Structures are given as structure tokens and as C-alpha cells.
Amino acid sequence: xxxxxxxxxxxxxxxxxxxxxxxxxxxxxxxxxxxxxxxxxxxxxxxxxxxxxxxxxxxxxxxxxxxxxxxxxxxxxxxxxxxxxxxxxxxxxxxxxxxxxxxxxxxxxxxxxxxxxxxxxxxxxxxxxxxxxxxxxxxxxxxxxxxxxxxxxxxxxxxxxxxxxxxxxxxxxxxxxxxxxxxxxxxxxxxxxxxxxxxxxxxxxxxxxxxxxxxxxxxxxxxxxxxxxxxxxxxxxxxxxxxxxxxxxxxxxxxxxxxxxxxxxxxxxxxxxxxxxxxxxxxxxxxxxxxxxxxxxxxxxxxxxxxxxxxxxxxxxxxxxxxxxxxxxxxxxxxx
Amino acid sequence: xxxxxxxxxxxxxxxxxxxxxxxxxxxxxxxxxxxxxxxxxxxxxxxxxxxxxxxxxxxxxxxxxxxxxxxxxxxxxxxxxxxxxxxxxxxxxxxxxxxxxxxxxxxxxxxxxxxxxxxxxxxxxxxxxxxxxxxxxxxxxxxxxxxxxxxxxxxxxxxxxxxxxxxxxxxxxxxxxxxxxxxxxxxxxxxxxxxxxxxxxxxxxxxxxxxxxxxxxxxxxxxxxxxxxxxxxxxxxxxxxxxxxxxxxxxxxxxxxxxxxxxxxxxxxxxxxxxxxxxxxxxxxxxxxxx
Numbered sequence: 001x002x003x004x005x006x007x008x009x010x011x012x013x014x015x016x017x018x019x020x021x022x023x024x025x026x027x028x029x030x031x032x033x034x035x036x037x038x039x040x041x042x043x044x045x046x047x048x049x050x051x052x053x054x055x056x057x058x059x060x061x062x063x064x065x066x067x068x069x070x071x072x073x074x075x076x077x078x079x080x081x082x083x084x085x086x087x088x089x090x091x092x093x094x095x096x097x098x099x100x101x102x103x104x105x106x107x108x109x110x111x112x113x114x115x116x117x118x119x120x121x122x123x124x125x126x127x128x129x130x131x132x133x134x135x136x137x138x139x140x141x142x143x144x145x146x147x148x149x150x151x152x153x154x155x156x157x158x159x160x161x162x163x164x165x166x167x168x169x170x171x172x173x174x175x176x177x178x179x180x181x182x183x184x185x186x187x188x189x190x191x192x193x194x195x196x197x198x199x200x201x202x203x204x205x206x207x208x209x210x211x212x213x214x215x216x217x218x219x220x221x222x223x224x225x226x227x228x229x230x231x232x233x234x235x236x237x238x239x240x241x242x243x244x245x246x247x248x249x250x251x252x253x254x255x256x257x258x259x260x261x262x263x264x265x266x267x268x269x270x271x272x273x274x275x276x277x278x279x280x281x282x283x284x285x286x287x288x289x290x291x292x293x294x295x296x297x298x299x300x301x302x303x304x305x306x307x308x309x310x311x312x313x314x315x316x317x318x319x320x321x322x323x324x325x326x327x328x329x330x331x332x333x334x335x336x
Numbered sequence: 337x338x339x340x341x342x343x344x345x346x347x348x349x350x351x352x353x354x355x356x357x358x359x360x361x362x363x364x365x366x367x368x369x370x371x372x373x374x375x376x377x378x379x380x381x382x383x384x385x386x387x388x389x390x391x392x393x394x395x396x397x398x399x400x401x402x403x404x405x406x407x408x409x410x411x412x413x414x415x416x417x418x419x420x421x422x423x424x425x426x427x428x429x430x431x432x433x434x435x436x437x438x439x440x441x442x443x444x445x446x447x448x449x450x451x452x453x454x455x456x457x458x459x460x461x462x463x464x465x466x467x468x469x470x471x472x473x474x475x476x477x478x479x480x481x482x483x484x485x486x487x488x489x490x491x492x493x494x495x496x497x498x499x500x501x502x503x504x505x506x507x508x509x510x511x512x513x514x515x516x517x518x519x520x521x522x523x524x525x526x527x528x529x530x531x532x533x534x535x536x537x538x539x540x541x542x543x544x545x546x547x548x549x550x551x552x553x554x555x556x557x558x559x560x561x562x563x564x565x566x567x568x569x570x571x572x573x574x575x576x577x578x579x580x581x582x583x584x585x586x587x588x589x590x591x592x593x594x595x596x597x598x599x600x601x602x603x604x605x606x607x608x609x610x611x612x613x614x615x616x617x618x619x620x621x622x623x624x625x626x627x
Contacts, residue, residue: 127393233435237497240388241449242422244415255439331439331484 003327010323014316021312022074022305026067029304035059036083036299057083070305079309080302084295089306093288097310098181099169100280100287104273106184106203107210111272112265114211115218122219123226123249134219141216146275150209150282157205165202167284174198206283210275214268221264225257232256259330266322270315339363339403340540341387341508346400347623348382348391348564356382356395357564358619366507369534369541371551371572373587374561380544381430382564384510387542388427389417404508422453426501428511428530432493432518436485443481446500454504468499471536472529491522495529502533509534510542515550527553548591552576560584563616582608 037053054060058069073080079089122134158166165171170183176195178186184203187196229235230253238252277289284290288307295303327333341364348357357379364370374380385391387402387409402409405424409417429435436445446468447461456464462481469477472495485493494514501509511530515523531554534541543555551558551572558575560568560583568581579585586604 233429233431234437236390237427237429237435238437238448239390239418240421240425240427242418242453244418247452252437256437332486 006327007324010320014313014320017316018309018312022071022309023067025305025308026070027063029299029301030063030066034299036301039299040083070302074309079306082295082300082303084298084300084303089302092291092303093306093310095181096286096288096291098183099285100273100276100289101314102182102184103203103207103280103285103287104210104269104276106207107272108214108269110207111211111214111218114215115222118215118219119222119226120249120254122223123230123253124245126227126230134223138216138220141212142220144212146209146213146272147278147282149212150206150279153205153209154282163201164205166205167202169199169202169286170195171198171202202283202285206279206285210272210279214265214272217268218261218265221261222257225260226253229253229257255329259326262326262329263322266319269322270318273311273314273318340366340368340405341542342401342403343383343387344401344403346383346386346402347398348379348386348395349398351394351396355564355620357386358616359623360400360561360564360566362559362566362569364508364540364542367538367540368557369531369543369555371555371558372542372544372561373546373548373551373558375546378561379564380546380561381512383561384427384512384542384544387508388421388425388510389414390427422449423504424506425508425510426504426506428494428498428501428509428514430513430516432490432497435497436493438485440484441481442483442485442488442496446481446496446503449500449504464503465499468503469496471502471533472496472499474499490518491526494518494522494526498526498530498533502537502539505537506539508540508542510544512544513546515545515547530554548587560587562612565616565619567612583612 036057037050037059040053041049051060058066061069070080077090079093081087082089082092085092118134118138122131125131125134153164154166157163170176174195176183176192178190180186183195184199186192187199226249230249232253235248235252238248243252276287277292279285280287280289281293288310292304292307292311294300295307341362343360343362346357346360347355349355360379360383362370362383372380372383382391382395386397387404389409391397397410400410404420407420409420412420436442443462443465446465447456447458450456450461450464451458465481466477469480474480474492474495480488480492480496488496498514514530515526518526527550530541530543533539534554541554543551545551555572557569557571559566560575560581562583568575568579568584570580575584576588579588583604586608589602590604592599592601
């Protein structure tokens with residue numbers, strides 16, 4: 001029962017967060033200079049033309065009135081119409097969401113594998129030269145931002161040794177007829193190796209670029225946590241039972257060391273999703289982030305609002321998910 | 337004839353050269369129960385750790401032998417040592433609150449050595465666990481086996497660790513201050529439980545403690561350690577009647593008398609402490625000259 005109660009409280013707080021975010025973004029993008037009308041009209045448009053357009057999009061009303069018109073639409077599932085693309089915001093945004101989700105989850109997976117392996121290696125070889133080397137790699141990986149990694153990869157594996165595609169999500173000549181936008185997942189389910197390989201050739205560089213800073217954080221935290229756990233009595237006791245160093249690290253220390261790392265990884269993962277905005281632009285990847293930049297350039301207010309709300313929803317859901325996983329993994333919280 | 341467990345000339349020091357154990361000698365016959373007493377920092381726990389191969393990394397063994405069933409444990413490679421210890425020795429740890437893995441259920445923590453290391457079948461190991469929990473008088477074993485450590489009290493957890501130590505019928509058990517972390521009321525039960533289990537199983541027991549009362553209750557012989565040096569090695573009856581070393585005599589006088597609760601505590605005098613320290617330092621000089 002307590003778990004359900006916690007869940008209820010969390011969902012309530014998510015609703016409050018989303019309302020707050022929508023108010024802030026709605027007001028801010030209307031207060032800052034630059035408006036969509038002036039972007040649409042050619043120079044020399046008369047005041048009459050401007051007023052007509054304003055009335056058409058409802059910008060002649062007060063901000064408060066506009067907000068209530070918009071929010072009542074949102075509550076009934078209508079996020080308005082994009083000014084620059086002239087299509088419903090909801091379908092535009094949902095159409096791009098799978099691409100961004102697949103990219104960030106792939107990056108998360110890579111970060112966990114890379115970071116986990118490095119931390120286990122560092123723990124196994126602790127107090128040797130190798131640990132120093134691993135710490136050095138970590139420091140470097142952490143201090144170079146994801147977009148710079150992206151540029152480095154484009155130069156190395158896109159230009160000098162063109163192994164990967166430097167732009168897009170899928171090669172245009174691949175005429176795929178999938179029922180969802182989750183191409184990567186669907187290609188795995190359909191066991192469509194050709195499409196899968198093509199998708200990876202597009203996604204690996206941006207995904208690895210996104211994952212490296214997170215991998216370094218995971219590696220650093222998990223190694224620290226593992227090394228502390230390795231001194232605990234139950235680890236020593238299991239050594240006297242005849243278990244090998246590898247077993248002791250993986251089975252005795254790891255399950256306990258993972259817990260404190262997990263919450264931080266959750267927080268860091270939301271940063272990673274934020275990073276997709278620039279990375280998607282860099283690799284011309286047709287995701288939400290790329291769309292967000294276009295929306296801001298065009299002052300496409302309804303689209304900006306839609307994208308920001310969706311990002312906020314993703315962030316809060318990720319945090320909720322981390323909390324729940326933490327509860328499930330930690331026996332002390334499971335029943336309490 | 338070599339003893340069952342024989343420690344010869346064991347010297348251990350910190351990386352910076354500070355000596356932790358000073359040429360320790362000790363012999364245990366099969367089935368012996370020996371107390372290892374000394375104040376904190378005397379190095380008594382380190383002897384147990386050296387035998388089990390779990391010395392902290394900061395310590396190094398300078399010289400000596402640990403002959404266990406005729407085999408020098410210090411000559412074995414880590415893999416052989418693990419095998420030898422895992423199959424023949426066990427530890428009852430100091431703090432039951434930290435010695436059980438919070439992520440694993442109790443049952444698995446008792447059966448894991450039997451199944452993974454000694455190759456028992458799962459059903460045999462589980463049956464053995466029920467028998468052991470019954471032996472250490474844990475009520476409702478079914479519930480306990482499926483519990484996580486945080487759901488049980490300190491006394492219960494120490495009983496589980498005792499059961500776990502005896503699970504594989506080891507020939508040697510090292511109890512490393514097994515009652516220090518417990519309530520006084522529970523301490524007594526745990527001490528008599530360990531004594532009872534030892535005599536039923538005939539296990540050789542090395543009981544590390546700073547409590548002379550515990551020693552008089554369960555041990556047959558004892559070694560008194562001061563500054564990493566064995567200064568008295570004798571049988572329990574001889575020790576309590578007529579200790580030979582002045583420090584031992586002072587220790588006995590310092591033990592509070594339950595018969596006279598109002599009597600003042602008598603600390604070990606500075607004079608005795610200093611004379612033992614001088615003796616130890618003199619031996620240190622000889623030792624380093626000899627190297």
C-alpha cells in the first residue's frame with residue numbers, strides 16, 4: 001500500500017510541475033522580443049495586415065486570455081496548430097518523439113555498458129597503474145562536452161574514415177513500410193538486419209557522443225561506490241567462504257553499490273535528453289530537438305510550447321521511473 | 337608431530353614499517369578452544385585475518401609460517417588459499433549488523449558456500465540450513481530463511497552467522513570478537529551458544545576477545561597479546577590461578593568483580609605498561625638488527 005500512496009503523490013507532483021512549466025514557457029516566449037507575425041510577413045506589410053494575422057492566430061488577446069484558450073485546448077488534447085508547418089502540434093511532436101526516444105535510450109544503454117565495464121575493471125584492478133589510467137580516461141571523457149565528441153566523431157568516422165553516416169536517421173533509398181516510428185525497435189522485432197544496420201550506421205555516432213559524458217559519470221560513481229563496498233564486512237566474510245575476487249565484486253558488492261549510483265544516473269539521463277537538442281542538430285537527425293531549434297528560429301509559439309511540455313513530461317517520468325526502480329531494487333524500501 | 341594449527345614466528349607490519357605482530361607463535365591441537373586476548377590495537381584480530389587470508393591490503397607479512405593441517409598457508413597462491421580456507425575454516429565476524437549482505441536473503445547467505453564452493457545439491461543445502469537454524473534456536477526458520485538481514489535483530493543475525501560458520505562442518509572456526517557489537521544480555525547467550533556448538537561439533541576454535549570472562553567460560557587455553565607480542569601462552573586454569581607475566585596479573589586485577597560491585601576499578605599501572613613496552617622495543621631492535 002505505501003508504494004501506491006507514494007506513486008499517487010508523485011503523479012500529483014508531476015501534474016503540478018507540468019502546469020508550472022506550461023505557465024512559464026507560455027509567458028516567457030511571449031515576453032521576449034521577436035514574434036511569429038513579423039517572421040511571416042514580407043517587409044513593408046501594413047499595420048492592417050499585421051492586425052489581421054494577429055487576430056487569425058489569437059495574438060490580439062491578452063496573455064492571460066491566450067493562456068486559458070490554449071490550456072483548455074491542451075486539456076482536451078488539442079495543442080494548437082504549428083504556425084510554420086501548418087499542421088497540428090500534437091501529431092508533429094508525437095511523430096518526432098520516437099526518433100529522440102530511441103536515440104537517447106540507445107545512448108543510455110551505451111553509457112551504462114561503457115561506464116559499468118570501466119568501473120568494474122577499475123575495481124578489479126584497484127590500486128594498480130590501470131586504475132590510474134581509467135581515472136584519467138574518465139576525467140577526459142567528463143570534461144569534453146557531448147557536441148564536441150560529436151564533431152570529433154564526424155571528422156574521424158564521417159570524413160577521414162567514412163564508416164558511418166554523418167546525417168539523418170535512415171538512408172532515403174531504404175523505402176521502409178513500418179507501422180510505428182520506432183524504427184530501431186521495429187527492425188529488431190522484424191529481424192530486419194538491413195534496416196537495423198543502416199539505422200545503427202546513422203545513430204551510433206550521435207548516441208556515443210551523447211553517452212560519453214554520462215558513461216564517465218557512471219564509471220566514476222560506481223567505482224567509488226564499489227570500492228567502498230569492497231571494504232564492508234559481508235564482502236570480507238564471503239571471501240572467507242572461498243569466493244573469487246570476481247564473484248565477490250559482481251555478486252556481493254555490485255548489487256549494493258548500484259543503488260546510490262542509480263538515482264544520479266536518472267538525473268544525469270535528463271541532461272542527456274537535453275543534449276539531444278544540439279546533437280540532433282549536429283547530425284541532422286529528425287528528432288524532437290532538431291524540431292525545437294527550428295521552432296525557436298521561426299518563433300513558432302504553439303510548437304515551442306508543445307515540445308517543451310513534452311520534454312518536461314519525459315523528464316518527470318524518467319525521475320519517477322528511477323524512483324520506482326530504486327524502490328524495487330532496495331529490499332529495505334520494498335516493504336516499508 | 338605438527339599441530340593442527342601452528343603459527344610460527346609470524347611478523348606483520350604496515351607499509352611504513354610499523355610492526356603490528358611481533359614474532360607470534362601459537363599451537364592449537366585438533367578440538368582446542370583457545371582464547372586470544374589483548375587490549376584494542378594489540379593485533380589480536382590480525383592473527384585471525386592472517387590465517388583466513390583477509391589481511392587488509394595495507395599490511396604485509398614480513399616473515400613466519402601459518403601451518404594449517406601441515407600446509408603453510410602463506411606459501412599457497414590466492415586460489416589455493418581460497419579453496420583451503422573455504423572448505424576447512426570459517427569466520428564468526430564481529431558485527432552481525434554489517435556482516436550480512438543487505439541485498440540477499442538469509443537462506444542464500446547460509447547455503448551459498450555449500451552449493452557454490454562445496455558442490456552440495458540445493459535440497460541438501462536447504463535441509464542443512466533448517467537443521468542449523470534449529471540448532472542455534474531460531475524460531476520460525478521458514479520465515480527467517482526468506483527474510484532480508486534488516487528484518488532481523490542483531491542477536492538473531494549473530495545466530496545466523498554462527499549457523500553459517502558451522503554449516504560446512506569446518507575444522508577451524510575463528511570467532512573475531514563475536515559479542516562486542518551486541519547487547520550485554522544477548523552477549524551471554526551468544527557466548528554459551530558458541531561454546532555449545534563447539535563442543536557438539538568438536539571444532540577447533542580460536543576465540544578473539546578482550547573479555548576475560550568469556551575466555552574463562554569457553555576456552556581451555558589462551559594467549560595474551562600486547563603490542564603484537566604474545567606475552568603469555570598458557571592453559572585457562574593456570575592463567576586464572578597463577579598468571580606468570582606481570583601484565584597478565586594486572587589484567588586480572590583490573591577485571592571488575594561482580595561479587596563486589598562497589599569496588600573501585602584498578603587500571604593496569606603505568607609502570608607495568610612501560611616495562612612491557614620497553615621489552616617489546618628491545619626485541620624490535622634485535623629483530624631489525626637481525627635482518
